[in-house]
Amino acid sequence: MQFAIFWISVDLLVLKKLTLHQQKSVFEDFIDQMTFQLLKLIHLISERVYYSEDIINVPVDMVEGKCEVRKKIDISNSDLPVMIEHVFFCEHFYDRATGALKQLPSNVKLMSVARKATGALKKNKGKQICEDNEVDSGKWMEVPKESRIATLDIFAGCGGLSEGLQQAGVSFTKWAIEYEEPAGEAFRQNHPEAAVFVDNCNVILKAIMDKCGDSDDCVSTSEAAEQAAKLAEENIKNLPVPGEVEFINGGPPCQGFSGMNRFNQSPWSKVQCEMILAFLSFAEYFRPRFFLLENVRNFVSFNKGQTFRLAVASLLEMGYQVRFGILEAGTFGVAQSRKRAFIWAAAPGEILPDWPEPMHVFASPELKITLPDGKYYAAAKSTAGGAPFRAITVRDTIGDLPKVENGASKLILEYGGEPTSWFQKKIRGSTIALNDHISKEMNELNLIRCKHIPKRPGCDWHDLPDEKVKLSSGQMVDLIPWCLPNTAKRHNQWKGLYGRLDWEGNFPTSVTDPQPMGKVGMCFHPDQDRIITVRECARSQGFPDSYQFSGTIQSKHRQIGNAVPPPLAFALGRKLKEAVDAKRQQA
Ligand SMILES: C[S@@+](CC[C@H](N)C(=O)[O-])C[C@H]1O[C@@H](n2cnc3c(N)ncnc32)[C@H](O)[C@@H]1O
Structure with missing residues (x-):
C-alpha cells in the first residue's frame, strides 16, 4: 500500500490511499475533482505527526501541497548537507478515544515513493529505507558535467556559492570572474576546471563584447577599454560568449549595503554599489536561462529600497520571471547566523526555482521584506514551530x-x-x-x-x-x-x-x-x-x-x-535542480 499525503494546514495532514500509477498525477486529479475521500487523518505538531485511523473530509482550499511522512530513523545522520522537503516524522499512533500515544503498529507503512527526498538520504545500515530503492543516496554529487547547466560566477570570491550549487548537482561553473588575486587563486585551486578571470568584471564584459563584435553597443570607461585590450590571448579565447552561458550567479560586493559598515556613504562604497549595474549588464548581454543574485540582508532596504527595486525592475523589464527573499544560513545546517538576500530570475518558458525549506531550527528574525502597501513578504517559513533537525552548534x-x-x-x-x-x-x-x-x-x-x-x-x-x-x-x-x-x-x-x-x-x-x-x-x-x-x-x-x-x-x-555558506548555496541549488529537471521532463 502506498500513500500520498496532502499537507493542508499548519496543524493537519491528510493521507490518501493510492495505487502506484495514480501517484504522478494525483494532485492534479485531486484539484480537478475538488472533493475526495480522505482515508486517514494525522495530526501535525510541528514536523512531528501522529498516526490515526480517523477519516475526515476537508475543503480543497485547505490543501497546501504534497508532503511525505517518514519514520525518523530513516534519516541518516551521516550526510551533509541534508535537504528534505515537506517531510514529517511519525513515530506514534494517536488513539483519539483515550488520548493516548502508542507505539506505531508494525503494519503501518509510512514511506511514500510519491516523492523522493531531494537530499542525501541514505540506506540505513544496509537496510533499504525506500521500498523501491529510489531514494537519492548522494548520487547528485556524481551528476556528469554535461548534464549540468553551464554557469558563469561573477564576483566569485573563493567560490562558496559555486561550491554549494555544484554540490547540488545542478551547475558546472565554467567561468568565474574575481578581481582579487588570492581569492581568484583559491577559486582555481578548488575548481580547477573553471576558467578564472582575475580582473574587474567591467573589463571582462568589455572584452567579451569586443570579442563578439559588439563594441559599438558597449559603453565603458577608457580605462576599462584599455585593460580589456591588454587581455592575454589565452584569456580572450576562454571568454564565454552569449548562447554558452545558461546560468549567471554572483554576489556583487556588499560593503555599501552592509548594516555593519560605518562608511557606507563613502565614494568607494558608491562605486561598489554600481557593481549591481555591472552584474545586471551581464544578464542583459547573455540572457541566461537562470540568474541568481546574492547579497547582504540590508540590500533590500539600502538606499530606501531603490537599488533593490532597480535590480528587480531591470530583470522584469528584460522579460525574466523574478522571485526575491531573505534566507538564514543557520536554518540550512551551519552554526552561524547569516542572513542573505537573494533574487532568482528565470527566462520565459523556464520554471522559476522555489525557495528551499529550512531544515534546522534556528531563531531568524528579520527575514521579512516590507512591501510598499505595508504588507510583508517572507520567502522562508520560520522554524519557530520546528524543523526536522536541531541547530548545529x-x-x-x-x-x-x-x-x-x-x-x-x-x-x-x-x-x-x-x-x-x-x-x-x-x-x-x-x-x-x-x-x-x-x-x-x-x-x-x-x-x-x-x-x-x-x-x-x-x-x-x-x-x-x-x-x-x-x-x-x-x-x-x-x-x-x-x-x-x-x-x-x-x-x-x-x-x-x-x-x-x-x-x-x-x-x-x-x-x-x-x-x-x-x-x-x-x-x-x-x-x-x-x-x-x-x-x-x-x-x-x-x-x-x-x-x-x-x-x-x-x-x-x-x-x-x-x-x-556552501550549505545555503546547496539548498538553493537543489531547488534550481528541481526546476531544471522538471523542465527537462516537460520537453
Ligand atoms: C561577496 S564576495 C563574493 C563571494 C562569493 N560569491 C563566494 O560565495 O565565495 C564579492 C567578491 O567580489 C569581488 N569584486 C569586487 N568588485 C569586483 C569587480 N569590480 N570585479 C570583479 N570582482 C569584484 C571581491 O573581491 C569579492 O571577492
Whole structure:
C-alpha cells in the first residue's frame, strides 16, 4: 500500500490511499475533482505527526501541497548537507478515544515513493529505507558535467556559492570572474576546471563584447577599454560568449549595503554599489536561462529600497520571471547566523526555482521584506514551530579540532582525534590532514585581555576586571579598553567585543577580519585564549575541510567572510535542480 499525503494546514495532514500509477498525477486529479475521500487523518505538531485511523473530509482550499511522512530513523545522520522537503516524522499512533500515544503498529507503512527526498538520504545500515530503492543516496554529487547547466560566477570570491550549487548537482561553473588575486587563486585551486578571470568584471564584459563584435553597443570607461585590450590571448579565447552561458550567479560586493559598515556613504562604497549595474549588464548581454543574485540582508532596504527595486525592475523589464527573499544560513545546517538576500530570475518558458525549506531550527528574525502597501513578504517559513533537525552548534562544528595557541601558524596539522559529531565527520570527508588551523596573532595587551575573559558563555569585555596590567615594556595599561565604557551607551554596550563563543551556541556572522574590537567582536575560542582559526571560520561557513584558501591569513579570512555558506548555496541549488529537471521532463 502506498500513500500520498496532502499537507493542508499548519496543524493537519491528510493521507490518501493510492495505487502506484495514480501517484504522478494525483494532485492534479485531486484539484480537478475538488472533493475526495480522505482515508486517514494525522495530526501535525510541528514536523512531528501522529498516526490515526480517523477519516475526515476537508475543503480543497485547505490543501497546501504534497508532503511525505517518514519514520525518523530513516534519516541518516551521516550526510551533509541534508535537504528534505515537506517531510514529517511519525513515530506514534494517536488513539483519539483515550488520548493516548502508542507505539506505531508494525503494519503501518509510512514511506511514500510519491516523492523522493531531494537530499542525501541514505540506506540505513544496509537496510533499504525506500521500498523501491529510489531514494537519492548522494548520487547528485556524481551528476556528469554535461548534464549540468553551464554557469558563469561573477564576483566569485573563493567560490562558496559555486561550491554549494555544484554540490547540488545542478551547475558546472565554467567561468568565474574575481578581481582579487588570492581569492581568484583559491577559486582555481578548488575548481580547477573553471576558467578564472582575475580582473574587474567591467573589463571582462568589455572584452567579451569586443570579442563578439559588439563594441559599438558597449559603453565603458577608457580605462576599462584599455585593460580589456591588454587581455592575454589565452584569456580572450576562454571568454564565454552569449548562447554558452545558461546560468549567471554572483554576489556583487556588499560593503555599501552592509548594516555593519560605518562608511557606507563613502565614494568607494558608491562605486561598489554600481557593481549591481555591472552584474545586471551581464544578464542583459547573455540572457541566461537562470540568474541568481546574492547579497547582504540590508540590500533590500539600502538606499530606501531603490537599488533593490532597480535590480528587480531591470530583470522584469528584460522579460525574466523574478522571485526575491531573505534566507538564514543557520536554518540550512551551519552554526552561524547569516542572513542573505537573494533574487532568482528565470527566462520565459523556464520554471522559476522555489525557495528551499529550512531544515534546522534556528531563531531568524528579520527575514521579512516590507512591501510598499505595508504588507510583508517572507520567502522562508520560520522554524519557530520546528524543523526536522536541531541547530548545529559551535561544538558540533569545531569541537574536534586540536588545541592551538595565539598566532598559531603551522599550515598543516594532524587532526589528533576522531570526529565527535556528524557535522565534523561530514565536513572532514576523506581529508586526512588538517589545513589552515592558523590563528591571527593578537598583540600582547589583547592577549592578556583575552586570558582575563572568563570561559563562560556570553562573556565579553564587560567581564574584564577594572585594573591595570604591566606590559613587557614596563608600561602600565588599563585592562578595560578606555574607549569602551565611555561610548557604550551609544553603541548597544559594545556587546560581544572581546567576546567568547559559546560551545552550545552559534557563531555570529562570519566577517572578513575577526578581531576583538572589530565589527563582530565575538571571536575568541570558547576555552582557548586566541582568535578562532581560519579553519574554524571556514567550518562555521560549512566549507569542507578539503577546501583551500589562498594568500596571507588576512586574505584567507577575507575569502571566507565574503563567501556564501556552501550549505545555503546547496539548498538553493537543489531547488534550481528541481526546476531544471522538471523542465527537462516537460520537453
Ligand atoms: C561577496 S564576495 C563574493 C563571494 C562569493 N560569491 C563566494 O560565495 O565565495 C564579492 C567578491 O567580489 C569581488 N569584486 C569586487 N568588485 C569586483 C569587480 N569590480 N570585479 C570583479 N570582482 C569584484 C571581491 O573581491 C569579492 O571577492
